[in-house]
Amino acid sequence: MKPGWEAVIGLETHVELNTKSKMFCSCPADIPDEPNTACCPVCLALPGALPVPNEKAIEGIVKIGLALNCEINQSSLFYRKNYFYPDLPKNYQISQYTFPVCEHGSVPVDVGDESVTVGITRVHMEEDTGKSTHVGEGGGRIHDADHTLLDFNRAGVPLVEIVTEPDIRSPEEARAYGAELQRIVLALGVSDAKLETGSMRFDANVSVRRIGDETLGTRSETKNVNSLRSLQRAVAYEIERQIQVLESGGSIHQETRHWNEDSGETTSMRTKEESEDYRYFQDPDLLPLDVSPEWRNAIASTIPELPAVQRARYVASGVDAKTAELLADTAALSSLFEEAVEAGAPGRAVGIWLTGDVVGHVRRDDGDLDAISLTAAHLVELASMVDGGKLSSSAAKEVLLAAVEGEGSPSEIAAARDLIQVSDSGAIEAAVDAVLAENQDAVEKIMAGDAKPIGFLMGQVMREMGGKADPNVVRELLHAKTNP
Amino acid sequence: MPVDIDIAKVAKLARLALSDEELAAYSTQLENILENAERVQALPTDGVEPTSHPLPMVNAFRDDVVEECLDRDSFLPSAPDTQDGQFRVPRILGE
Numbered sequence A: 001m002k003p004g005w006e007a008v009i010g011l012e013t014h015v016e017l018n019t020k021s022k023m024f025c026s027c028p029a030d031i032p033d034e035p036n037t038a039c040c041p042v043c044l045a046l047p048g049a050l051p052v053p054n055e056k057a058i059e060g061i062v063k064i065g066l067a068l069n070c071e072i073n074q075s076s077l078f079y080r081k082n083y084f085y086p087d088l089p090k091n092y093q094i095s096q097y098t099f100p101v102c103e104h105g106s107v108p109v110d111v112g113d114e115s116v117t118v119g120i121t122r123v124h125m126e127e128d129t130g131k132s133t134h135v136g137e138g139g140g141r142i143h144d145a146d147h148t149l150l151d152f153n154r155a156g157v158p159l160v161e162i163v164t165e166p167d168i169r170s171p172e173e174a175r176a177y178g179a180e181l182q183r184i185v186l187a188l189g190v191s192d193a194k195l196e197t198g199s200m201r202f203d204a205n206v207s208v209r210r211i212g213d214e215t216l217g218t219r220s221e222t223k224n225v226n227s228l229r230s231l232q233r234a235v236a237y238e239i240e241r242q243i244q245v246l247e248s249g250g251s252i253h254q255e256t257r258h259w260n261e262d263s264g265e266t267t268s269m270r271t272k273e274e275s276e277d278y279r280y281f282q283d284p285d286l287l288p289l290d291v292s293p294e295w296r297n298a299i300a301s302t303i304p305e306l307p308a309v310q311r312a313r314y315v316a317s318g319v320d321a322k323t324a325e326l327l328a329d330t331a332a333l334s335s336l337f338e339e340a341v342e343a344g345a346p347g348r349a350v351g352i353w354l355t356g357d358v359v360g361h362v363r364r365d366d367g368d369l370d371a372i373s374l375t376a377a378h379l380v381e382l383a384s385m386v387d388g389g390k391l392s393s394s395a396a397k398e399v400l401l402a403a404v405e406g407e408g409s410p411s412e413i414a415a416a417r418d419l420i421q422v423s424d425s426g427a428i429e430a431a432v433d434a435v436l437a438e439n440q441d442a443v444e445k446i447m448a449g450d451a452k453p454i455g456f457l458m459g460q461v462m463r464e465m466g467g468k469a470d471p472n473v474v475r476e477l478l479h480a481k482t483n484p
Numbered sequence B: 001m002p003v004d005i006d007i008a009k010v011a012k013l014a015r016l017a018l019s020d021e022e023l024a025a026y027s028t029q030l031e032n033i034l035e036n037a038e039r040v041q042a043l044p045t046d047g048v049e050p051t052s053h054p055l056p057m058v059n060a061f062r063d064d065v066v067e068e069c070l071d072r073d074s075f076l077p078s079a080p081d082t083q084d085g086q087f088r089v090p091r092i093l094g095e
Helices: A055-067 A171-188 A228-247 A293-300 A307-316 A321-329 A331-342 A347-364 A376-387 A393-404 A410-416 A425-438 A440-447 A453-464 A471-482 B007-013 B020-042 B072-078
Strands: A005-016 A079-082 A092-095 A102-111 A114-127 A131-136 A145-151 A158-164 A200-210 A220-225 A255-260 A265-268 B086-090
Touching: A005 A171, A005 A228, A055 A102, A055 A114, A055 A158, A055 A171, A055 A293, A092 A114, A102 A171, A114 A171, A171 A200, A171 A228, A171 A307, A200 A228, A220 A228, A228 A255, A228 A265, A307 A321, A321 A331, A321 A347, A331 A347, A331 A376, A347 A376, A347 A393, A376 A393, A376 A410, A393 A410, A425 A440, A425 A453, A425 A471, A440 A453, A440 A471, A453 A471, B007 B020
Parallel strands: A220 A255
Antiparallel strands: A005 A158, A005 A200, A079 A092, A102 A114, A114 A158, A131 A145, A145 B086, A200 A220, A255 A265
């Protein structure tokens, strides 16, 4: 960021819950491809149809609120948010206003080596809209569309909106928050949280101000951000754009902007100038929600270990923070890691093998981590072979990758590939003696205090042993025998 | 008690095209309603429990169960315009 400036960022995140049925009717929430085949009088807003809330969705939002350290309002109300748009069948969206289900939370986020806390203003329950397809010369762009087609399959899918405080200060923090929120939602199992399909979507509110300014600058709201990478890019773009406008004497308009992935720019949505007035009022069709302490506690008891706790546990078993994050983010790796460490394998070595060697190997071949033949038992055996001096660290990596490819257990592979190290000191000692006898000049130098020839002698012994001697044993013997 | 109300704005927000006569008539009617509300506001309510909802009930829920949806052919043909199984509407943003 340009020196002298500070960015103030808040994120609004929409998460579609993965309930079986919609929020207020019994149509499937897992929507079919064929348009308008998951619709009923309620989600099409036919006159007289009445909404009935899905209990499972309420449990889902309470889970999210608890995982984000929110207070859960025992009494909470549904409101109508009134606006006209073709994808909104009722001309209002059932949402919440005052008294959302969850308020006043926070989520700790790691950004590089630092940890920041992002405040959560509120988490509220609402329903998704239908899907518009803009048809025309512009290839789906709304401004060039000739007409628009509407599919109401998605209308009424349970949607949770998570609003942060304006606590975020950089594009990197925005991305880190987005990633952590996605992990939490996935861990809770309440949504598939896919940015690419829109089951999780971010809107970024960005403003800038000169460092030292007390008042907030005018903000823009950027939509259509459909990956964590584009979240970071879009926020960075907005910050730079706003600073440039302000430095050249212009002013920022409060407006909605559209992130364009291909051009890497945000553009104004050119919506109408009039300010939005949603005329929120309590939905008379819906009763108040009452999340009793008993119900809240019952829901709390179903919350699994959260990603931050999982990572801390991994760090405690010996891996660094980055490795812990990679492991925890990949289910196939985390289960192998946990099982191997549980069975006594050293966390550090297993963590490096999995996130470094195994991931690198599988990615090179465009393979699937879920389909590898490596088991936790293999990792345990491999670690104990290295520990016992039977495998060199480089041989261990060869064995590891062969196990990934399904060549068998580490001991079978090591035997088949003739990689077992000799740590029998008798055999090694004979080789050491032979090498020392042939290299008296080197021995004399070492005895005289020059340690350099040790490396040369090591190499000679290893060659004598066909590369299969335990280097630790060789080194010890050489030191012992050349010690004056 | 005069109540300030921008009836033209309210009509616009509700997408209602009202004539000047209608605007004047509804303006009077809405003002009367709001004045009545003001009278209620002025009543002494100390010791009265706030009511957020007229029904003495909470949590009317539905189990998360999928039931049969409407056959598309039963509702789509009622739309003014359709295409490929979808509702078809004019372009959304005007010039």
